[in-house]
Amino acid sequence: MVGKDEFRRGMARFATGVTVVTTLDQDGAMHGMTANSFTSVCLEPPLALVCVDLRSNTHRFIEARGAFGVNVLSQKQQDIGSYFAKSPKDRLGQVSYSHRPSESGLPVIEGSLAFFGCRVVDSHVHGDHTIYIGRVMEAALGGPEKPLLFYESRFSALG
Template sequence: MGENKVPDIDQYRKAWAKFATGVSVILSKDQEGDVHGMAANGITSVSLDPMLVLVCIDHSRNTYKRIKETGRFSINILNHNQTAVAEYYARRPEKRIGDPPCDLVLRENGSAKIPDCLTFIDCNVHEEIIQGDHTIYIGKVIDITIEEGKPLLFYESMFNELAHNGKTPNWS
């Protein structure tokens, strides 16, 4: 059995890099109508009834401020062809060059959607929980759009594509 020493941040990041995730972009529009976004893999379904999702947002991100102001956000789960979109939104706004690599779709209700994303989930903030340097937002789902395609994956700090092995899980 190992020693009971506290791991450092680098070790913690490396540990989570071993967990393959999908890639999403969280978008929120500010009071002036400008859309702010960030790449995220800290998302999950919370409940089916009611339909609730969870996103974890760093307090230093512009998106955090916008969600806090407006009480709304959208989750855009990216397809395997949207690496450029993921890279753009993974950078902090001051390090981004030019406009986003796609034209955002502004919906009638005011939310923003990335075109051709696999899944779009529009949410109102249901609850917020502050933990460390992040806020966990629980969102109540108000709209969903689903498209066909393969997901963009993130594993060991690199973008990847899904490789099907043709096996259906045996759940019994």
């Protein structure tokens, strides 16, 4: 069987975009988590998935609300990607971002390339993550910036 490090090294060769999965916490405040496990499942109906660590706050909030937002980050939002990759107690320093509520009340991060508002329709626990399958209820496009990428365990840019 392939070991964890070998698997991780191989997966690091798979370039992805970077998203921030947004939810609402127990007080109804915005919560964000950087995620690159986001992918589309099918177009008809519009379904997307994200894999969420069972130990994360985001997992707890998605379980409670049954919904999540996905904000696709632009190259200009690397600081936001780094910020939401930290655990909340380590989210120190100045990171400038603003957000507005989507039609269903999910947080939309301003300046993102695209936003998808999803209602959880299925979930599967495997190992230490849950695969959340969301029905895409809302979608919004931002400006035509270049995407933020993640490759070889670091943020990267096109070209």
